Amino acid sequence: MSNVETDAAALRCGALVEGDRPSGAPRVDVLPARAVPLGGPRAMRVRRTLPQRERTLIGAWCFADHYGPHQVTASGGMDLPPHPHTGLQTVSWLFSGEIEHRDTLGTRALIRPGELNLMTGGHGIAHSEVSTPNTTVVHGVQLWVALPEEHRGAARDFRHFVPEPARVDGAEIRVFLGSLAGRTSPVRTFTPLLGAEIVVEPGATVTLAVDTSFEHGLLVDSGDVRLIDTVLRPAELGYVPRGSDTLTLVNESDAPARTVLLGGPPFGEEIVMWWNFVGRSHEDIVKARADWEASSDRFGVIEDFPGGRLPAPALPNAVIRPRRNPPTR
Structure with missing residues (x-):
């Protein structure tokens, strides 16, 4: 998915890892979402929880958009023409609907509920995402993972995976990245990561063993979910610093509660994010934008796409300034 804001903020992001939490139960920080339109007069609006002022990264997860359920007849659905990415992996995960993904590797794939599509755009890639004609409702999340310095020029790649669900204490879990509840994604x-959809039955409590070196974020799609000692409402992201060996979720609703759990060790590098690019400096971003506007071979071409590509917005007038996560407790 593209970040199609016409006045995209330039962020320099980095996780400070010194200073662990005090003894006792970890505190859960609640990160609310902000609404962002995905361009056009019938723009589909998304709820963005990463990045924001309070926290820019959870592990290497650097971007989280949560959208829907949107009636295609009202919003026009998803219609994102070819657009570029650098320095990241995109993670597409649907709850309902169907989206066609096309990219400059020549990939033409469908994104369906419960199926992972992961695209790597290190040095540069372009892709499009368009709702299919038989889709009536689109609903899901779009996530980005920052690539570490050693791999930020990685070659273009695309992977598809359908996780087998696991049942644990009144919850159904689909692990699309990393390991949880006896399931491991290939x-x-x-960098080490965790990504999983967790649907908790009404009134159920599930306690999950997690990696103590990971910080975690729980994004709530539906229901009221108590994470440790904090209730999270739909579209809120609950952040838990590293150090916990278990996470307990309680569904306090009278219907199933759907969540997405993200995790990873604190990302020890500063990154710069602007529009659809992740780099290490303002100059990286300027170069990526210029290459896209010049139709450089860096991003390639999606053959036979029925329409134009997405132009880059204007660069900010100021040099990017650092923005950091607070120290972990």
Whole structure:
């Protein structure tokens, strides 16, 4: 998915890892979402929880958009023409609907509920995402993973994976990246990561063993979910610093509650994010934008796409300034 804001903020992001939490139960920080239109007069609006002022990264997860359920007849659905990416992997995960993905590797794939599509755009890639004609409702999340310095020029790649669900204490879990609840995704990432959809039955409590070196974020799609000692409402992201060996989720609703759990060790590098690019400096971003506007071979071409590509917005007038995560407790 593209970040199609016409006045995209330039962010320099980095996780400070010194200073662990005090003894006792970890505190959960609640990160609310902000509404962002995905361009056009019938723009589909998304709820963005990463990045924001309070927290820019959870592990290497650097971007989280949560959208829907949107009636295609009202919003026009998803219609994102070819647009570029650098320095990241995109993670597409649907709850309902169907989206066609096309990219400059020549990939033409469908994104369906419960199926992972992961695209790597290190040095540069372009893709499009368009709702299919038989889609009536689009609903899901779009996530980005920052690539570490060693791999930020990685070659273009695309992977598809359908996780087998696991049942644990009144919850159904689909692990699309990393390991949880006895399930492990085979899909390669460049830093340790966790990504899983967890649907908790009404009134159920599930306690999950997690990696103590990971910080975690729980994004709530539906229902009221108590994470440790904090209730999270739909579209809120609950952040838990590293140090916990278990996470307990309680569904306090009278219907199933759907969540997405993200995790990874604190990302020890500063990154610069602007529009659809992740780099290490303002100059990286300027170069990526210029290459896209010049139709450089860096991003390639999607053959036979029925329409034009997405132009880059104007660069900010100021040099990017650092923005950091607060120290972990």
